[in-house]
Amino acid sequence: MEVPGYTEIRELGHGGTGRVMLAVRDSDGLAVAIKHLSDPLREDDEFAGRFRAEAQVIQEIDSPHTARVLDYVEAGDDAVIVMELVDGITLRRLLEHEGGTGAESALVVLKGALLGLAEAHERGVVHRDFKPENVIVTQEGESKLVDFGVAAHFGETAGLVGTPSYMAPEQWDEAPAGPATDVYAATLVFFECLTGHRPFLGADVAALAYQHQYVPPPVEEVDEPLRPIVEHGLAKDPVARPESARAFLAELEGVALTSYGEGWEQRGRAGLGLLT
Structure with a gap:
């Protein structure tokens, strides 16, 4: 056409x-x-x-x-x-080429993701398929969220929706998705940026479902100052996660400033720009 x-x-x-x-x-x-x-x-x-x-x-x-x-x-x-048209590369491609991104760059990726998700959440929309393939990283170190192909308004259900490696526990139960669902997926991607691999590596869909629903994330693999962020974002119960992407963003910025100093964001963006 x-x-x-x-x-x-x-x-x-x-x-x-x-x-x-x-x-x-x-x-x-x-x-x-x-x-x-x-x-x-x-x-x-x-x-x-x-x-x-x-x-x-x-x-x-x-x-x-x-x-x-x-x-x-x-x-x-x-x-x-x-x-x-977003001029950049997918986060998936970056991770495949580089492994992890380093802590400050991972924080920048998570911040960009949460800002995009916050705008969606404040309009009643949940993404439901946040993953590295759906994040574009530019040469300026900015990140943009793309592909809302399975997005829905709060409370909508549509069966088992999402990518198994990044699905929150409630998605496996086919429960309605909300902001906490996207927060969980964004935290999984944050973990992957930090470590170079996903926290749950089940061999098949059944194994992934069990791990996401019942197995604690291996937070010991993450830098100690960032473990509370990972634990909070990956809580099994959505009620125990940050109530919104905006609330999680405030938590992230507080930890980043305390742990890495005032220049963390500038350094993180510069690092991402070099990786692209």
């Missing part, structure tokens, strides 16, 4: 649900990313509805820490989401 008003240049990536294309907006030459659904999923009413809902959800969020939706276009049997 040719998207009216845009000229596609090349593919940026693809997966099971579709592909993302680099394009320019004809009216002003602005570089954008265009997300297409795959051909089979376009014919699936449920997925097509979810795709449309994703565009609506992201349009509700206005944050420099999330990729903005610029347009939603339907033409014939196709539909696309036109998004801000």
Whole structure:
């Protein structure tokens, strides 16, 4: 499909649900990313509805820490989401290449994630699939949250939703997701940035479900000043986690300042920029 008003240049990536294309907006030459659904999923009413809902959800969020939706276009049997082009690499790619990021850079990643999640939460939206693949890190050391494909409003249920390695205990029970669900996933990613690996490495989905629901995280692998953050964010009971991404952010900044001094954020961003 040719998207009216845009000229596609090349593919940026693809997966099971579709592909993302680099394009320019004809009216002003602005570089954008265009997300297409795959051909089979376009014919699936449920997925097509979810795709449309994703565009609506992201349009509700206005944050420099999330990729903005610029347009939603339907033409014939196709539909696309036109998004801000984020110049950077996925956190997954960075971790695969570098292992961990170091403590200060990990704190910067977590802060950026929490800022993006806070904007979503304050509009009643929970991401439900926070993971390194859905975080883009720029050369300036900033991070942006992308892909709200399974996002929902508070209290909505939709079966077993998420990526098993990053699913909170309540997701395994198919309970409604809330802000604490995203806080749990963001803390898992924080642990991975610190150590170079996930806290739970079950060999299959059943093992991962058991670990997330019942096994304490190995906080001894984390620098001692940061263990309280990890323990709080990875509490099994969502009620025992920070009540919101904004509250968790305040906790993070207090620990970072006390443990690493006033320049922690600047140094962390510089470190991330070098890794990209």
